[in-house]
Amino acid sequence: MSYRLTRRQQEIYDYLVENQEEFHHPPTLDELCLALGLSSKGSLHKQIQALINAGLVDPMNNQRRGIRLTQPPGAEGELPMMGYIAAGQPIEAIDHNERMEVPAFLRTGGDCYVLEVRGDSMIDEGILDGDRIVVEHRETACNGEIVVALVDGCEATLKRIEQKRGAVILHPANPNMKPMKYRPGQVQIQGVLVGQMRSYH
Template structure:
């Protein structure tokens, strides 16, 4: 079963492949489907690939192959398409909230961050992730990290989650931050100043609070959002 937008994109890619031999660019797809960001195109392409309608070819730019089209040969094989809206208020479930279009922003995932024993700092982009624009805090730069470990589980941060970080070099007591320890180990912990030292607190009683001198800790960002992995 395809949504209306998925079907529109599949038909666009198929027609352009037959006409030009190459699929349209992401910008062309976005404009043709009247979407506000390319992240929506990413999601549609992923959905079409998961359903077996297209195949993305590795290590080639704009390399998309149409594997199949929905059967439309006669009236008995009309594509099953999910309409994008509710026809009237009477059809809406009780208590349903109106659906709003939300702007999404693509952030670079800068590797993994330890929520446990600190790991070597990673600064290379591993992939990108789309996050709601409303999740971003202020006008500063943001990036994302994949969590490894369970030291922050009582703060609702689990192994495998993606944390959204706002770049900043300062923190208030109680902030959850990305801390670079002695220039080489990155960890995700709650930040506090205590008795002239910096405490990096876990949110799991199995882990001890680390007490460090001010010159041993460099704050690299503050947690502003979380994407749960199931």
């Protein structure tokens, strides 16, 4: 069923996913041509048709309601709940495929998932035991971001990262603990903290 997309088709699809906010209405072929720098909607139509065949775009049978993706990506509003994270231990995965409702503004366009926090290692960042955090899956991070990092391939931690030439420093937010310095190879970034939720009942 899932046809293989050509490079250009993939490009157009990515563009649609990225910029679906741009158009507050689904774009027409002409609008998309303009946005993509094409000058013939006939050409674009052929590409879109391929995306329709691939099941990625709603078919529009002569209707004029613009191009819309079949599933507004991240549609179900639910992200996978991957498991528990406790400082200094491997991430404890959950076996059954749990999912969790997450508001749009707590996540990014990227690939996100949810972890539950165990322990108080981030208490000074306002992240408490039992909080749910939303993590964007990424291999790299900017200095100052809070990352889920794997140290020495097994210990997971949630810390603010500082990457220098030849060293990676992880700053815990809890003042009882000290910053730890590692060689870059020791620290593997698994994701970046983008949101947090807490229930009081």
